[in-house]
Amino acid sequence: MSTQPDLLYSEEEEALRAAVRDLLTDHCSPADVITRTESDAPHDLALWKTLAATMGLAGLLVPEELGGQGASHREVAVVLEELGRAVAPVPYLTSAVVATEALLACGDADLLGQLAAGRTIGALAVALHSAPGAAVKVARAENGTLHGELTGIADAVAADVLLVPADDGGLYAVSADAVTITAQVSLDLTRPLATVTLAGAAGRRVGDAGPAVRRALRAAAGQLASEQLGLSDWALTETVRYLKERKQFNRPVGGFQAIKHRLAQLWLEVVNLRAAARAAADALATGEDTDVAVAVAQAYAAPVAVHAAEEALQLHGGIGMTWEHPVHLYLKRAKADSIAYGTAGAHRSALAELVDLQAP
Incomplete structure (x- = not known):
């Protein structure tokens, strides 16, 4: 029960x-x-x-x-x-x-x-956009060595060891020194992506790739919602603080009714995201209804985080458009997170299957 x-x-x-x-x-x-x-x-x-x-x-x-x-x-x-x-x-x-x-x-x-x-520092050599349960690109295992090119690997440039899934069903620990890591152009510069090229790299088999990758990506999707919550909360808090200080027509901008409505809507979204993210974290901790809780959190989190960052950018006015103001970092992270470990649409589809609620 x-x-x-x-x-x-x-x-x-x-x-x-x-x-x-x-x-x-x-x-x-x-x-x-x-x-x-x-x-x-x-x-x-x-x-x-x-x-x-x-x-x-x-x-x-x-x-x-x-x-x-x-x-x-x-x-x-x-x-x-x-x-x-x-x-x-x-x-x-x-x-x-x-x-x-x-x-x-x-x-x-x-x-x-x-x-x-x-x-x-470890990194799973699976593309950042991979959703839990989705097919992932794997390396080719030949005579105890690994070959192939894996793209979109988050934080690979910082990793000491890469966990590489291979076509023989194994997950291999490979030293970062044994592969070529090439930085890719990334929207989010705080979580850079890279291409990992394996050309006869030696690896130590640590287990079966299938269940390990599924477990890792499910945890990643669930925990990403908490990161998106922190991002959204910063965007809302900083925007409210700025609008209390910024004056127009000799009164705080935050006092205008239209601005209040936008902030109230955003506050509601962030509160709901907190509930979804906390539910996913608790489900991962207890093991109860984990797949459903993770799918719910990620179906909701990405649109809220992007909306929060976009509102922060707009409501900061001209200063928000500058490179010196940090809001662009949050918008880029929110956009990158919106496709990380599965899009909101992918998680909605997964949720529909989990609760047996198919589209007409």
């Missing part, structure tokens, strides 16, 4: 949020992120080291006996909310969630311990 999920944040989750937000406030300012996106080093590896190793957040999903924290997806969701709020250029979702979930499905204790300690 299933129990009603508790979508409220616990005291421990709020304490975790405060610690992560304080760190990001001190070390991940919007100006710093903009500067980094214009450099040839898009990832903030110093911030990643603090998050992963010092705070132990890379190992939240890893059991304590394997060197992790033994926490759940609820805590991970809180971390991702704050990372989304800061558009932090760190490979947290791709390494601490996606690669970690794939390895948990395989039971590879050694590599899990390395990822949990923050010593190693």
